[in-house]
Amino acid sequence: MTAETTDVAEVGANTRKAGQYVYIAAVVLLCAWVIVPLYFLLINTLSSPEAVNSYPKPFIPEFDLGSLTFFANFAGILTALKNSILVAALTMVMSIAIGAPAGYALSRFEFRGKELFRLLILLTRAFPLPLLALPLAVMFIRVGIDDTIFGLALVHTTLAIPFAVLITFSLFSGIPIELEEAAWTLGCNRLTAFQKVILPLVLPGITASAIFAFVISWNEVFAAAVLTIENRTLTAFLLQNLDTSPLHLKFAGGFILVVPALIFIFAVRKYLFAMWGIANR
Amino acid sequence: MAVIEIKNVAKRFGDYQALHDINLTIDDQEFMVLLGASGCGKSTLLRIICGLETASEGEVWIGGKRVDHLPPKDRGISMVFQNYAVFPHLTVFENIGFGLRMQKLPNDQVKRRVERTAGLMHIDQLLKRYSGELSGGQRQRVAVARALAMEPDVILMDEPLSNLDALLRMEMRAELKGVLAESNTTAIYVTHDQVEAMSMADRISVMHEGKIVQAASPIEVYRDPAAEFVAGFIGNPPMNFLPATPAGAAGQWSVAGQTLHGPNAGKDLKFAIRPEDLTLADQGFQARAKVVEPLGAHLLVTCEVEGHQFRAILDSETQVRMGDTLTLAPQDGRGRWFDPATTLAVS
Incomplete structure (x- = not known):
């Protein structure tokens, strides 16, 4: 009887934990959905033409204002x-x-x-x-x-x-x-x-x-x-x-x-x- | 400084009749309380007097002038709302002075009147604050000061104290009564709290289902309720009722095994008695105690008399236990009689 109750409690705790993970994952996914494209946009805007066309991409922008100046x-x-x-x-x-x-x-x-x-x-x-x-x-x-x-x-x-x-x-x-x-x-x-x-x-x-x-x-x-x-x-x-x-x-x-x-x-x-x-x- | 006359006022909301043919005259400088349970039409009546609601039928006269077609601002009234309605974007000073500014009074006059009314309501040290920085009681004071600063003929109040906690309410009740008495305005005050009504009013209009059941002084409403509803509504706890049948001779009634002297009537009546007008005696109603509540000042005993609930307020040192049988005698002259068919008082 006691063993059963602890089992049930454990299952409940596990479910709650799993639910929490799913929730966090969903939040991260949604944020990434919005932020990652924006971040790439930022990096590529602030990079020189060569860097934009190269691979792999750098994760830190080089602060090259060439493209923006061109637009102005x-x-x-x-x-x-x-x-x-x-x-x-x-x-x-x-x-x-x-x-x-x-x-x-x-x-x-x-x-x-x-x-x-x-x-x-x-x-x-x-x-x-x-x-x-x-x-x-x-x-x-x-x-x-x-x-x-x-x-x-x-x-x-x-x-x-x-x-x-x-x-x-x-x-x-x-x-x-x-x-x-x-x-x-x-x-x-x-x-x-x-x-x-x-x-x-x-x-x-x-x-x-x-x-x-x-x-x-x-x-x-x-x-x-x-x-x-x-x-x-x-x-x-x-x-x-x-x-x-x-x-x-x-x-x-x-x-x-x-x-x-x-x-x-x-x-x-x-x-x-x-x-x-x-x-x- | 105005008499208010309400003539044949009725109000319908679609199919729902909120007010039935209300007739009421409120004297100059009188403090009238509209008392009733929620949904009885008391707030609707107040809003019709104020001009925030239009009557379906009837007339409203203030100070000898018919006002029911006028907007609120032209009626010589001011109003205090239940949730204070203090303007959040203005300081306390500008709130109190709002109506005066609308009248385009010169600055020094506005200042003088705001300071005077703020002094009356003891909020002179709060004049620079905004409503968000005030407590509920302080906001209530601002709302009253704002209404008083207008120096209106009539001040209307819609449950102004019901959002305050009990202790503050008691304090504000006394203060409000004093301030209003000094201001010489006619006041109409809506409340569902009978203690408030009893303690403040010159006259109480008890309302029920869109009608005024009784309009009389507090003590008259308490002692001589005009209808069964009033008797069962006023008083805490309210009156006890027992069926009464004629006992042979004229004016003699048989009530729960007792023979009592009452009015002359050819049919069954109801006998009513207040719990505090009962005393322990050798002869009287046989009441079986069901609940005993010691309340400090007195003892509230809920009993049963021939199957009818019956409450008595006894001296707090009386020894009563659940299940005891008490003999309770009504005090002379305190019993009242009602006709069950019309529910009205019979004397």
């Missing part, structure tokens, strides 16, 4: 960078201007079809962009906004809005309605209560959501490549030119694209969790 002097890259920033900034403004009121309404008002509406917002992300890109291009040409920064920003805004709505929805929901009600009893109407109480409280989160919209636009390449010719954004520009470039320049180009996005996402990571209702609870 590459014709057209500054215009592309300017276009990218303009499109992303416009996307940022439009997606917040449209998404934040929707998020507020979702969090504060009861209306029919609210749950369905939330689902539909997410479903817009289920539409593959390549499917839309050609009809959009045709339509843009007819309307006359093809190959413009505004036209591309419109498409990017469509991509960013679901996130803007969901993040702001969770931000507004995190602010007790009593704060607003208290403001109303203290002499505010809906608008002034929003200005004086809600806005200061959600501003950090709104900023984060805006940065996220910026990153979505910054990273987007398909629509940018299809809808622009002269006014290419950095992604579309690099996609077009890197195809025919030597390997070390491809790495450097990739690096230039990835780093700002990474930094931005890192800055707003807390709010991305909030979007799914995990943080701040």
Whole structure:
């Protein structure tokens, strides 16, 4: 009897231990999945062309800035960078201007079809962009906004809005309605209560959501490549030119694209969790 | 400094009727407590007076002016919320001064009034802090100070002390009562805590299922409950009930083997008596003790009288053990009678 109980206890302990190993292995694997490619990107960007093409690779970068310097002097890259920033900034403004009121309404008002509406917002992300890109291009040409920064920003805004709505929805929901009600009893109407109480409280989160919209636009390449010719954004520009470039320049180009996005996402990571209702609870 | 009149107010949420035809007049400078269990409609009524909720029917008048179509800011009221609702992005000073700033008062006046009300609530040393740096009790003080600084005609409070711990609640209760009495405002105070209601109110409105069952002074609500619900709700423990049948002569009732003098009525009634109005005697109800709880100041005995639960509060030095049979006599003039059909008091 006693022998049996100790056996059972041992088996239990072993299972728990095994589970722990599986858990740790999964975490390591997931981290490697993200970090290893980034690390290679970093090494190859900071290596001389010879080192990039050699084998085996060194694990410590040589801090050769040749590839990056080449890019800085590459014709057209500054215009592309300017276009990218303009499109992303416009996307940022439009997606917040449209998404934040929707998020507020979702969090504060009861209306029919609210749950369905939330689902539909997410479903817009289920539409593959390549499917839309050609009809959009045709339509843009007819309307006359093809190959413009505004036209591309419109498409990017469509991509960013679901996130803007969901993040702001969770931000507004995190602010007790009593704060607003208290403001109303203290002499505010809906608008002034929003200005004086809600806005200061959600501003950090709104900023984060805006940065996220910026990153979505910054990273987007398909629509940018299809809808622009002269006014290419950095992604579309690099996609077009890197195809025919030597390997070390491809790495450097990739690096230039990835780093700002990474930094931005890192800055707003807390709010991305909030979007799914995990943080701040 | 205003009379509040609530006329035929009803509220429906879809099919659910939260309030039925409420009529209530609250006098100038009166301290009115709305008392009831959760879901009885007391908070809804307060929110209708405040303007955070609109009534489905009826009118609300404050200071001789009809206000039910006005937004909260134009009603001359201010409100203290259950979870304080202190603005986290503002200092205590700016919280208390928030309403005054909205009225565009000059800086020196704002400063004077904020400092005065902060002094009243004993938070003058906290003016530079943010709400995150305050304890629950301090936040509550800020919320009250913010409401008082508006110098409103009417101050509305929605369970303001229910988030505080017991000792602090008792302290704040007395303090709040004093501050409000001095401020000359009419106050409506919502609570589910009957001790709070009894100790603070000029008048208590006991609410049940969307109706006001009784609106009277605390002592009247306690001594002469207008309905069985009030008798079974107020008091800790509440009144005991025993069925009463007519015993021949008019005004004579047979209650658990005893003949008692009561009202004239041609049908069965219920007899009600408070646990503390029972005494050990030679003649009375035969009660078998089931649970004996010594509470220090007195002894609470839960008994059974002819199958009905029956509680008595006795002197703490009484020797009673489980299973003992006690003879409990009701004190003269303390018994009350209710009609089981209407549940209303009969006298």
